[in-house]
Amino acid sequence: MKSAVIAKLKQSPIPFILLYDIDDITSSEDILTSITSQGFQLVNYDDSIAFRYFFEKNFREKPDCNVKLVLKVTGYHNYMPYDIESSFYNITLSLKELFPGLSYSILKELDSELYNRLYRVYKYMGQNLSQRETLDFILKNLFGIYPETINKFTDLIKALIDFYYENDSLPQVVSDYLADLLMCKEDFKEYPVKKLLEGADSFFDYLQGQWEIFVKGLTSTLPIKSAVDFSHKDIKIYLGSLFDEGYLTPVRSDNIDNVPLWVHRGILIDELGQLRAIYNNLLDRLYDTLDNITSYKDWLQAAKDWAEILVIYNDERIQGRLDEKAFISISDMLNSRFRTWLFDNYNLLPSLSYARAPVMVHHIPWYINYRMGKDATQKAALIVVDGMALDDWLIISRYLNRNSSCRFEEKFCFAWIPTITSISRQAIFSGQIPRYFGKTIFSTSEDERHWKKFWAERGIRPDAIYYMRGIKHFNENGLRDIVENPKSKMLGLVVNMIDDMVHGQQMLRAGLHQNLRLWMEKEGFKKFLQTLLERNFDVYITSDHGHVSSVGQGNLREGLAVDRAADRVRIYEQGKNYETALKRYKAYKWAGYGLPEEYNYIISDGCYSYGKDNEKNLTHGGISIEEVIVPFIHIRKEE
Incomplete structure (x- = not known):
């Protein structure tokens, strides 16, 4: 399919192309990569004023004959200004054209990342497949699952272990189809088939619970039997890898005298x-x-x-x-x-599809809006834990998961670089790339206005949209009133506890982890989440950026001010000399993708920061994986 898309774009006799991508086909990573590798720059059309500014500044004023601009319009756009439409070569791309024999309604339910794979295995033979025939083709040819070979529960467990080793989930429409097929068989009626097909997290949570029952059955005098027969040869063969790679966790057991040796792999005997x-x-x-x-x-x-x-x-x-x-x-x-x-x-990430999960933090409100429409939910709460890194989330999640009746969908996404609060958090609440809020890029005071504007434009009444920051213990004045207000539909909440811990942390990561455990033992966060769920909010948790252990390489008092914890970056206005930062320090200039062009961004290299010589701190502002990739969690009540 990549070659078909490129061939279409190459038909243009001029370097400005208006692409009506009706089904958002070009939002997949492999197709985007192919487009850019051929010298095309793809820009999403969201707003005519913002686009005109971008176009005039980057193409009219300084044309580059080697770059062809692709202006992408997704869906059936009602109006395109005449002067833009007439200045560009118009191309239309659709699933109906690329997959003429498959059910269009089914194709529309798939993630764009699957289209290229589907294109490779599908050949139109003049026959139009029904919805069920299309689903059957996709299930077998894209995911290697053959329902006719799954006749017992053990067959299903084996098939799903194989599948979830390579994938995190089936598309919902495909999952529903498979569940319906299996539930028609008598042997599956007593099992939670739909839960197992919800995704890798749900499947391995179930498997973990069944392993605990299985071990208890071996060590107890009571007749306890797990639904999964782990002793079956087709399941047993996977156990070593499942425990070694962390899909399953060993369980505690006081009596292992009569337990077979192969079971010891999954029992906590020597914890260290x-x-x-x-x-x-x-x-x-x-x-x-x-x-x-x-x-x-x-x-x-x-x-x-x-x-x-x-x-x-x-x-x-x-x-x-x-x-x-x-x-x-x-x-x-x-x-x-x-x-x-x-x-x-990094420059490709903002254009990727957020249908399955946000790829970047500014996708988050768009994804929540998409999920609310798809799941027919009415209320949502987004909790942004300022400065929470992935390892922090792992500690928090273990406390939240204890005796939980909630369902956690765990994903990850990319923060905006440089990883400072005023840039990345503002992107979360506005749903915009930082280039479009350049005037407020050094402030967090606009988060509330951004949040309320985004949801008001999506039809939520202004008196149903709330924003609150400065939350630490979940007993702050006004918080309870917001949650319990019957009008509340959309909450944007900022938790500052981890950021405060990072600022004052002397024992680096080990000390932060210990403080996190003490904070979570008070159960304020957990009880607050339970309250939200009881009041029928879908709950989302994320972070604006993480943090990294750094070593100071000397204070640098140039550039625009950022908070001390963001000591890994210095920002210079265009025209200001930043050579000192590059010559005297281990540093480099960031490419500035998606950022206001009025500034240059100079980032400390490696694990260094612009702090006191050899002083160790937890900092952010750079591009380490700990700072850039953050958690995105969806929590719902277990049905």
């Missing part, structure tokens, strides 16, 4: 020894990931594994017992390769 084994397995998997990066999604997995490593590495019970050289080596390699990848690919 198993922590060390998990740590080493994570290092191996991270090395393997770094050698095989093909997509931004690979970096999300790398960030998750690195966060797990950071949690173990900073666990006071095992500190000093792990391979320090291996930790430093992988850290250097990770961020060196991440930096190279960001310079080559």
Whole structure:
């Protein structure tokens, strides 16, 4: 399909192309990469005034004959200004044209990332497939799942372990189709088939619960039996990898005398020894990931594994017992390769589809709006935990998951670079790339106005939209009134506790993790989430940026002021000399993708910051993976 799209674009006799991408086909990573590699620059058309400013400044005033501009309009756009439409070569792209024999209504439900794969396996033979026939074709040819071979519950567990090793979920329409097929079979009526098909998180949560029951059944005198037969040869063969790679967690057991040896892999016998084994397995998997990066999604997995490593590495019970050289080596390699990848690919991320999950933090309100329409929900609360890194979230989530009746959908997305609050958090609440709020780029005072404007434009009454910041213990004045107000539909909340901990932290990450545990033991956050869910809010949790352990390389008192914790960046107005920052310090100029062009952004290299010589701190503002990739969590009541 990539070649078909490129061939269409190359038909244009002029360098300005107006692409009516009716079905948002070009928002997939592989197609976007192909388009840019052919010398095209793709720009989304959101607002005529903003586009005119961008076009005049970047193409009329300084034309580049090597770059062809593709102005993309998604969906059936009602109005395009005549002067723009007539100045561009018009092209239309649609799923009906690319997949003439497949059901259009089914294709529209798929994520754009799947279209290129589907194009490779589908050949039109003159036959038009029905909805069910299209679903059957997709299930078998894209996902390798053959319903006719799944006749027992063990068959389903095996098939889903295979599937979730390579994928995080099936498209909803495909999942519903498979669930209907299976539930027609008598052997599946007593099992939670839909829960297992909701995604990898839901499936492995179920498997974890069943493993706990299975072990209890082996060690108890009571007749306890798990729904999953882990002793079956088709399931047993996976167990070692499931525990080694962290899909399942070993459980505690007081009596293992009569437990078969193969079960010991999943029992917490030597906790520190198993922590060390998990740590080493994570290092191996991270090395393997770094050698095989093909997509931004690979970096999300790398960030998750690195966060797990950071949690173990900073666990006071095992500190000093792990391979320090291996930790430093992988850290250097990770961020060196991440930096190279960001310079080559970061500019593509804003244009990627957010249908399955936001890729960047400014996609978040758009995604929430999309989900509310798709799930027919009426109320949502977005909680932005200022400065929360992925490893912080892992600690928090373990407390929230205890005895929880909630369902957690865990995703990750990219913060805006430089990773400072006034840029990245403002992007979250506005739904815009920073270029479009350049006048307020150094302030957080506009977050409330941005948030209310975004939702008012989507039809939410102004008196149903609320914003509050400065939350730390969830007992702040006015917070309860907002949540309990029957008119409330859309909440934007900023939690400042972690950011405050980062600013005052003397013991670096280990101390921060310990403070987080103490904070979570008070259960204020957990009880607040329960209150939101009880009042029928869909809850989303995210962060504007993370933080990294840094070493000061000397104070630099140039550039525009940012908060001290963002000491890894200095920002200079255009025309101001920033050579000192590059020559005297380990630093480089960031490419500035999506940022206001009135400034230059000079970022500290490696793990350095513009602080007091050799002083160690937790800081942000740079482009390390700990600062850039942040959690995005959707929490709903368990049905």
